[in-house]
Amino acid sequence: MSAWGTPYQSAVNAAGPQSGRIETLFWVFTILLAIIFVIVIVVLLLTLTRRHRGIQQEPLEQTHIPSGATEHRLTRTVAAATIVTVVVLLGLLVASVGTGKAISGLGTARNGLAVEVIGNQWWWYVRYLNDDASRIVTTANEIHIPVGRPVMIRGTSHDVIHSFWVPNLNGKIDFIPSRVNAQWIEADYPGRFRGQCAEFCGIQHAHMALWVVAEPPDRFEAWMNHQLEPAAAPSDADSQQGQQVFLNHACIFCHTIAGTAALGSAGPDLTHFASRSTIAAGTLPNTKGNLAGWIADPQNIKPGNHMATVALDSADVQPLIDYLESLK
Amino acid sequence: MTAATTPSIDLDRERASLERAWANGRGLLAWLSVTTHQAIGMRYIVTAFLFLLAGGVEALLMRLQLARPDNTLLTADKYNQIFTVHGSTMMFLFAVPMMEGMGVYLVPLMLGTRNVAFPRLNAFGYWMYVIGGLFLYWGLFTNTGPDVGWFAYTPLSGPQFSPGKRVDVWAQMITFTEISAMCVAAELAATILKMRAPGMSLNRIPLFCWGMLVQSFMVLFAMPAVMVASNIFLLTDRTIGTHFSNPAEGGDPLLYQHVFWFFGHPEVYIIFIPALGMVSAIVDTNTRRAIFGYPAMVLSLVATAFIGFGLWVHHMFATGLPQIGEAYFTAASMMIAIASGVQIFCWLATMWTGRIRWTAAMHFVAGFVFIFVLGGLTGVMLAAIPLDLQVHDTFFVVAHFHYVLIGGALFPLFGGFHHWFGKFTGRLIDERLGKLTFWVLFIGFNLTFFPMHILGLRGMTRRIYTYPSEMQWGGANALATAGALVILLGGILFLVNVFTSRRNGEMAGPNPWDSGTLEWATASPPQNFNFLLLPAVTGRYPLWTSFKERIAVTGLRNDRREVLVTTLMDAEPHHRYVLPRSSIWPFVTAVLITIGLIGSVFQFQWYYPGIALATIGFLGWFWPRAQEAEP
Numbered sequence: 001m002s003a004w005g006t007p008y009q010s011a012v013n014a015a016g017p018q019s020g021r022i023e024t025l026f027w028v029f030t031i032l033l034a035i036i037f038v039i040v041i042v043v044l045l046l047t048l049t050r051r052h053r054g055i056q057q058e059p060l061e062q063t064h065i066p067s068g069a070t071e072h073r074l075t076r077t078v079a080a081a082t083i084v085t086v087v088v089l090l091g092l093l094v095a096s097v098g099t100g101k102a103i104s105g106l107g108t109a110r111n112g113l114a115v116e117v118i119g120n121q122w123w124w125y126v127r128y129l130n131d132d133a134s135r136i137v138t139t140a141n142e143i144h145i146p147v148g149r150p151v152m153i154r155g156t157s158h159d160v161i162h163s164f165w166v167p168n169l170n171g172k173i174d175f176i177p178s179r180v181n182a183q184w185i186e187a188d189y190p191g192r193f194r195g196q197c198a199e200f201c202g203i204q205h206a207h208m209a210l211w212v213v214a215e216p217p218d219r220f221e222a223w224m225n226h227q228l229e230p231a232a233a234p235s236d237a238d239s240q241q242g243q244q245v246f247l248n249h250a251c252i253f254c255h256t257i258a259g260t261a262a263l264g265s266a267g268p269d270l271t272h273f274a275s276r277s278t279i280a281a282g283t284l285p286n287t288k289g290n291l292a293g294w295i296a297d298p299q300n301i302k303p304g305n306h307m308a309t310v311a312l313d314s315a316d317v318q319p320l321i322d323y324l325e326s327l328k
Numbered sequence: 329m330t331a332a333t334t335p336s337i338d339l340d341r342e343r344a345s346l347e348r349a350w351a352n353g354r355g356l357l358a359w360l361s362v363t364t365h366q367a368i369g370m371r372y373i374v375t376a377f378l379f380l381l382a383g384g385v386e387a388l389l390m391r392l393q394l395a396r397p398d399n400t401l402l403t404a405d406k407y408n409q410i411f412t413v414h415g416s417t418m419m420f421l422f423a424v425p426m427m428e429g430m431g432v433y434l435v436p437l438m439l440g441t442r443n444v445a446f447p448r449l450n451a452f453g454y455w456m457y458v459i460g461g462l463f464l465y466w467g468l469f470t471n472t473g474p475d476v477g478w479f480a481y482t483p484l485s486g487p488q489f490s491p492g493k494r495v496d497v498w499a500q501m502i503t504f505t506e507i508s509a510m511c512v513a514a515e516l517a518a519t520i521l522k523m524r525a526p527g528m529s530l531n532r533i534p535l536f537c538w539g540m541l542v543q544s545f546m547v548l549f550a551m552p553a554v555m556v557a558s559n560i561f562l563l564t565d566r567t568i569g570t571h572f573s574n575p576a577e578g579g580d581p582l583l584y585q586h587v588f589w590f591f592g593h594p595e596v597y598i599i600f601i602p603a604l605g606m607v608s609a610i611v612d613t614n615t616r617r618a619i620f621g622y623p624a625m626v627l628s629l630v631a632t633a634f635i636g637f638g639l640w641v642h643h644m645f646a647t648g649l650p651q652i653g654e655a656y657f658t659a660a661s662m663m664i665a666i667a668s669g670v671q672i673f674c675w676l677a678t679m680w681t682g683r684i685r686w687t688a689a690m691h692f693v694a695g696f697v698f699i700f701v702l703g704g705l706t707g708v709m710l711a712a713i714p715l716d717l718q719v720h721d722t723f724f725v726v727a728h729f730h731y732v733l734i735g736g737a738l739f740p741l742f743g744g745f746h747h748w749f750g751k752f753t754g755r756l757i758d759e760r761l762g763k764l765t766f767w768v769l770f771i772g773f774n775l776t777f778f779p780m781h782i783l784g785l786r787g788m789t790r791r792i793y794t795y796p797s798e799m800q801w802g803g804a805n806a807l808a809t810a811g812a813l814v815i816l817l818g819g820i821l822f823l824v825n826v827f828t829s830r831r832n833g834e835m836a837g838p839n840p841w842d843s844g845t846l847e848w849a850t851a852s853p854p855q856n857f858n859f860l861l862l863p864a865v866t867g868r869y870p871l872w873t874s875f876k877e878r879i880a881v882t883g884l885r886n887d888r889r890e891v892l893v894t895t896l897m898d899a900e901p902h903h904r905y906v907l908p909r910s911s912i913w914p915f916v917t918a919v920l921i922t923i924g925l926i927g928s929v930f931q932f933q934w935y936y937p938g939i940a941l942a943t944i945g946f947l948g949w950f951w952p953r954a955q956e957a958e959p
Contacts (some may be wrong), residue, residue: 171717178575
């Protein structure tokens with residue numbers, strides 16, 4: 001695992017049954033095809049180095065065609081190699097289709113969890129679906145899932161085509177405006193898995209990451225229950241001032257903080273902003289210093305992104321940051 | 329028109345007559361009026377090579393930007409323009425025109441005729457190509473370079489998410505280059521089917537010409553699809569407010585993808601099928617034996633072309649199409665490997681039983697086998713949907729298609745340059761420097777692109793202008809960038825070799841490699857009329873048959889541009905055909921059409937004067953001239 005370096009965004013470090021089956025298929029293909037490659041290269045090197053014994057007697061210089069016997073032998077060899085190629089390809093086709101069927105059979109029958117994810121330039125809207133409307137959770141750029149339970153990711157896009165890809169858990173699926181695509185993911189063990197938009201989606205395609213956090217079921221339930229609560233009320237004067245700064249500036253046109261007047265939907269929901277590990281869709285670790293830099297000049301950190309630069313009095317900055325970082 | 333040697337011909341008088349009839353004249357006006365295939369072919373080759381250098385510089389800039397994490401050499405905006413222009417340049421302005429240039433130059437020589445079937449169309453196609461290429465680079469240098477990828481998926485490329493003129497510049501560049509490609513395809517298909525030397529029946533055509541024939545038909549079927557995508561879906565959505573791709577008005581963003589890849593996948597074979605023909609030409613010459621399995625080779629080319637139109641969906645496995653349908657495209661994609669495999673086996677069989685001459689061109693063929701087979705095998709992995717869903721749109725795919733395209737097309741092409749350099753210039757390219765060029769390019773290529781397989785598996789997505797250091801992608805990226813610099817060195821070596829060998833190389837003579845095909849039966853470089861006496865042939869390798877079996881065609885008038893038209897299957901002499909002379913009208917028509925095409929990008933109404941002007945151009949082009957038919 002460590003030989004591959006980053007274990008948290010890798011197709012060959014499977015953490016779930018879907019990605020595990022794909023990884024197995026990957027090694028079957030790789031080993032078999034590597035053997036074929038070696039054989040072809042050995043034959044190539046032999047043709048280049050062998051002394052042309054046997055055919056030396058043939059009048060090649062005059063006719064430019066070897067004897068009938070030689071050509072017959074070649075025909076048999078080439079035909080045999082072609083037949084082997086066809087057989088190997090048929091085997092790989094069966095393995096590939098079989099794996100695809102096995103993966104689509106995973107998770108569908110059991111007690112799944114459904115998460116709606118919507119791609120936006122350049123962040124991920126995340127909503128946990130539930131028949132009970134009071135238990136619907138909205139968040140962004142970070143998806144918590146319980147270990148050992150299949151999770152259905154239903155996705156679409158609000159603008160251009162994006163592609164949802166968390167390689168440790170499953171292959172990618174395109175999020176296309178006006179269409180809904182779905183895939184199942186499942187984590188075998190607790191961990192943090194990084195994902196990234198895989199379809200070029202404009203100027204900040206490089207900064208459109210997300211995290212999937214797999215937790216034991218009890219911790220997941222606790223997280224879920226906490227996310228259902230409205231935002232924490234500001235506990236001190238500083239945070240109270242920060243909340244007023246937020247509510248009195250353009251922030252509220254785009255962002256929601258449940259329990260306040262901020263109900264914008266163009267940007268990520270900030271109700272439990274401080275419980276998330278990154279800002280700007282995986283661009284920066286969520287620290288007060290980074291947040292200050294981000295709010296002061298989002299176009300410097302992620303040029304071309306759609307967050308407006310909001311002019312703030314210098315005295316207002318620290319309280320605002322303190323307030324946002326209190327939204328656990 | 330008797331196909332027999334007639335000793336009574338006064339060869340000197342015939343030569344003088346041919347030189348007069350095929351003279352190109354002097355001066356700028358004459359230069360713009362040239363319609364001889366050697367000149368046009370060489371212009372294609374040189375122009376496409378300049379675009380290769382431009383695309384290479386863009387690749388190098390991208391590699392420098394990605395060499396280390398969080399690099400700030402290029403801004404996101406510049407990087408996106410550069411990767412888009414890199415891809416568009418390599419596909420539309422380098423690879424296809426380069427292969428067509430080689431075809432335009434070599435096909436009439438290999439077939440034993442004097443020019444392509446439609447010389448003015450040939451000139452027109454070249455000018456359209458040049459103008460389209462200059463338009464794209466004008467965009468790049470005025471900060472109007474397209475920035476949505478060479479595929480320009482909607483809705484990102486649509487009016488809502490890409491305001492401004494960047495995407496329009498890209499889409500209209502496609503129009504120019506596709507018109508050009510279709511001109512060449514039409515004239516090469518007609519030339520190969522109807523202008524072969526008497527006796528060159530379908531089963532005697534050199535494999536390179538078979539490659540160009542198959543490629544031409546692919547162009548004729550594929551290119552209209554991309555013009556529908558870029559011109560109808562994209563440009564009309566952008567300029568006159570149609571809604572082909574707008575889901576809010578009932579349009580469908582996936583429709584664009586289907587049509588684009590119906591062109592986009594065959595495009596790959598359009599690039600590499602001619603290259604396979606080059607490999608065959610190099611292999612038979614340098615093993616000094618007839619290629620093994622000629623019918624299998626031809627059938628493989630044809631099969632690749634047919635199957636190539638049936639697997640576009642493997643670019644769209646992640647879009648959520650029905651599983652059964654997708655499985656069909658897995659099977660079709662894998663079938664390509666059978667056709668490619670047969671050809672590789674046949675070349676290896678040829679080499680196994682031939683007497684190999686270890687020339688620089690053969691080095692490139694051996695490198696081709698190594699790189700192309702590796703790229704083909706990763707292609708088999710990509711055909712498997714579960715694997716594709718992991719590595720699609722990652723650097724694994726970047727590695728795969730550079731292995732297939734550079735290995736499958738660029739290495740054979742460089743082999744071809746070394747092979748035919750003597751024919752093009754009259755002097756041989758330096759073999760030792762050529763072999764050194766090969767090793768530098770081969771090592772540089774693998775150093776650049778092999779690490780990308782691992783980067784892709786480790787999660788590095790394509791088209792990102794930067795990445796954080798925690799991803800630990802820095803090491804492999806630095807290695808790839810170092811490899812790119814080695815490739816640059818290889819490119820410089822090649823250019824040095826070209827320029828020194830052109831001046832000081834050994835004289836080539838008509839047939840320096842003792843090849844069997846007809847392009848070596850005339851002077852190097854060939855005169856405008858190619859052959860003093862048009863050849864007739866009795867086998868696949870006319871120059872390998874004994875001298876007393878050589879037959880020439882007589883009975884054509886040499887005081888005008890007259891060629892022989894032969895029957896489609898058996899190439900029996902059918903009738904004499906007079907080709908038009910040089911003309912300025914193809915150039916003028918291209919310029920007049922340009923006014924409408926480029927003007928309409930900025931103001932749609934320019935289409936109307938554009939159509940009127942183009943009509944004037946075509947009137948001039950086709951104005952009947954009695955004296956031309958009977959001089």
